[in-house]
Amino acid sequence: IFGGLKVPPGGVPWQASVQVRSKNSNQPFRHICGGVLISSCWILTAGHCIEGIRDMQVVLGAQALDYDEPTQQILRVEDIIVHENFRETPSAVYNDIALLRLSGNNGVCATETQFVKTACLPNGELPDGTECQISGWGMTETAQFGSSNLLRADVLLINQEKCSEPIVYGSVLDNSMLCAGYLQGGVDSCQGDSGGPLTCVQNGSKVIYGVVSWGDECGKKNKPGVYTRIPQFVDWIKSKTRAVFP
Numbered sequence: 001i002f003g004g005l006k007v008p009p010g011g012v013p014w015q016a017s018v019q020v021r022s023k024n025s026n027q028p029f030r031h032i033c034g035g036v037l038i039s040s041c042w043i044l045t046a047g048h049c050i051e052g053i054r055d056m057q058v059v060l061g062a063q064a065l066d067y068d069e070p071t072q073q074i075l076r077v078e079d080i081i082v083h084e085n086f087r088e089t090p091s092a093v094y095n096d097i098a099l100l101r102l103s104g105n106n107g108v109c110a111t112e113t114q115f116v117k118t119a120c121l122p123n124g125e126l127p128d129g130t131e132c133q134i135s136g137w138g139m140t141e142t143a144q145f146g147s148s149n150l151l152r153a154d155v156l157l158i159n160q161e162k163c164s165e166p167i168v169y170g171s172v173l174d175n176s177m178l179c180a181g182y183l184q185g186g187v188d189s190c191q192g193d194s195g196g197p198l199t200c201v202q203n204g205s206k207v208i209y210g211v212v213s214w215g216d217e218c219g220k221k222n223k224p225g226v227y228t229r230i231p232q233f234v235d236w237i238k239s240k241t242r243a244v245f246p
């Protein structure tokens, strides 16, 4: 996150760290992407996060990734579902969404606490200019390999036509994507934040409106972050999870 602030414990309780097995024995798993807890057994993340990866775990309730915290819950990933129309080209990533099913018993995987809670799915679109929040352990202005503390920042939803102007992203955007941030630059998501949440308030509750997907570098003028447009995928999410969302 560029232009972010440290998140206090429990500040983003649906934030997940998606991790893969590494060869380093001191730290058997390493963070590759963010994720979002949407029900006890399901994590929403980006499709590009899990290309060719098998051995994964998810950490919930974490603030610092460099040591174990009493608030954290570690869960194994039992199943990975990448969107059937996920597609990566040199200029954009389309339908960049995936679901991770966590291991558990009788439909109980993550346990709800002050530090671990689900985010709601959105109900339709929000207006341009809505203030939303992004978070993650990705790169910052000064931390090239990511931040060990969870950071967050406020960003604005950017009009799709504006974001499709030639000086911004041109014609590569489609309706599986949305832009958020500031055209003047500075505040943005970055590498390592991918798959993590962009949440906004809708009808008085925080909803998962976007998932960090791609962008032309980070924090650059006229190059805002591009997010998977979650309102377009609510039916897909419901059909794959067969969960009952309130």
Ligand code: 4AZ
Pocket (backbone or CB within 6 Å): 188, 189, 190, 191, 192, 193, 194, 212, 213, 214, 215, 216, 217, 218, 219, 224, 225, 226
């Ligand atoms: C990346 O490389 C990436 N500024 C993620 C988000 C953004 C740029 C790059 C958005 O994963």
